[in-house]
């Protein structure tokens with residue numbers, strides 16, 4: 168693929184906003200950051216927005232009558248409105264702030280799940296899930312006695328949709344809980360189709376959007392997701408903030424999870440009543456600077472446009488898959504680029520993924536090695552671990568070249 172001038176202009180303009188990228192990883196070795204699926208870097212706009220809050224209007228939200236608190240509340244709630252628009256939720260009341268995807272899924276398990284799941288019921292998931300969409304259901308199943316079933320995969324790492332239909336037909340399914348994009352295989356799952364089938368079978372669907380929301384347009388109404396979870400830190404925002412989207416009627420009917428300040432309408436020693444949505448699920452002082460930072464990250468992504476972000480990443484991923492296919496003894500997992508997000512997990516025959524990641528680090532290339540919080544998937548693939556390169560809007564095609572060059576170097580060192 169050509170390194171087109173247009174693409175170079177796009178990526179260099181974006182990179183100018185990311186101070187961390189312009190550094191040497193080791194003396195004389197530039198940083199090539201390819202660990203975006205774990206956490207993205209932050210543009211200066213996000214860093215400055217958080218800094219500005221602490222410098223100029225730091226105060227608690229919702230409670231104060233004073234100007235600083237009003238300013239903080241306006242920024243904190245303003246971010247919620249931006250997020251609503253970003254994922255096309257019908258109302259800002261459907262946007263619940265959490266600490267991230269993990270907390271969002273646990274919230275659904277501990278409120279909706281605890282209230283609705285009983286022996287004989289089935290939660291249907293997939294073998295490719297992140298631990299954060301497996302363990303909360305296992306913990307609850309041990310207590311409530313429902314069954315968890317898992318949709319298998321085809322050879323190419325896509326979901327076996329015939330098996331999905333069969334598992335739904337077996338009956339008892341109350342919830343389908345599935346990742347939108349795999350953090351290992353990169354597989355983009357057909358969640359709109361899955362939602363349609365789930366609803367026809369009388370089940371709800373929860374979508375783990377941790378790896379889709381940062382990278383492609385997301386419309387929760389078009390997907391018809393009942394719940395949708397994502398994290399700020401993977402989409403140019405800070406850590407400590409994420410979102411649970413839920414359809415309003417479902418959230419209204421769910422009991423609260425954590426109790427404390429802000430989530431109540433009234434408290435008596437005899438009992439309490441709950442605040443309106445979304446505050447019913449937001450107990451205690453929230454992550455204020457982080458919400459403001461996430462709002463700014465959303466502005467940043469919307470200014471560029473998610474179609475543009477996605478198109479750039481598709482170009483980088485396509486180029487990466489082409490170049491990685493040239494490297495002898497290297498296996499890349501997951502489907503081809505037409506069904507894949509910006510992730511390439513691979514193994515090198517005879518080289519431990521951790522050793523490989525260490526060698527790449529010496530060349531300035533930051534990747535991740537291990538099970539990527541998807542142990543069942545690695546087990547399913549017959550692997551203990553893999554090495555993962557993951558891309559974002561600021562990655563250059565030349566960084567793919569640097570990765571491939573470093574892989575050849577590692578190969579030479581190991582196979583000598």
Ligand code: PLP
Nearest residue numbers: 267268269297299350377378398
């Ligand atoms: N789901 C997927 C697909 C992920 O990739 C991740 C993070 O790697 C998570 C969930 C958990 O996100 P967090 O650690 O931000 O809660």
